Amino acid sequence: LAKTTQPISMDSYEGQEVNITCSHNNIATNDYITWYQQFPSQGPRFIIQGYKTKVTNEVASLFIPADRKSSTLSLPRVSLSDTAVYYCLVGRNTPLVFGKGTRLSVIA
C-alpha cells in the first residue's frame, strides 16, 4: 500500500484559498488519489478523486503533477464550515488506509 504524508494541521482565515499537499512517493501505476473530509462526530465524506493532472468539482480542486509523487487539494475561499480533518488516500484495488489526516482550522 502506498504510504502518504501530509501536514498534521493548518490554519487559515476565512475567504482564503487553502492548499493541502500530500506526498506519496511510492504510488503504483494503477493507484488513484482520493481525498476525504471529516467533520467532528461524523464519518468521513468523499471530496474528490483523481489519477493525473487536474480534477475540479463543486467543492475542491485536485492537482497532480506528472510524476504523481504528490498531490495538492485546493479549497477555494474557505469558510468556518470547512473546519475539518482532510485525509489523502492512495490505492486502487485494496482497502484504502486512512492516516491521521490534516486538521484544518478556519479562523474568522
Next chain:
Amino acid sequence: NAGVTQTPKFRILKIGQSMTLQCTQDMNHNYMYWYRQDPGMGLKLIYYSVGAGITDKGEVPNGYNVSRSTTEDFPLRLELAAPSQTSVYFCASSYAQGSYEQYFGPGTRLTVT
C-alpha cells in the same frame, strides 16, 4: 435511500461484556468495512467484506468478529470488551474496494469501563 445506518449511537460496556454493533446499507454495495477511530487519530480498518459470506481482516482485527450473511448487513461483534476498545466505530460501504467512493455511517461511540 438511508445510506449506511448504525446502531446504537452510544453504548457503555463494562469490562468483559460483549455486544454487537449493527450496520446496514441500502445501496446494494458489495463491499463493507468496519473502522475504529481513537481520539485525535485517523481511522483504522478492523474488518472488511467483499460480499455476502466473505470477510477478511484489516489492520486491527484482534478482539472483534464479523459476519456477512446478507448484502445489506455487516455486524461487528465485540467479545470480552476491554478498555482499549473504547473508540468510535464507523461502518462504511462501497460499490467496489480501493478507489471507489466509500459511504460512511454516523458512527457508534463505545466506552468500556
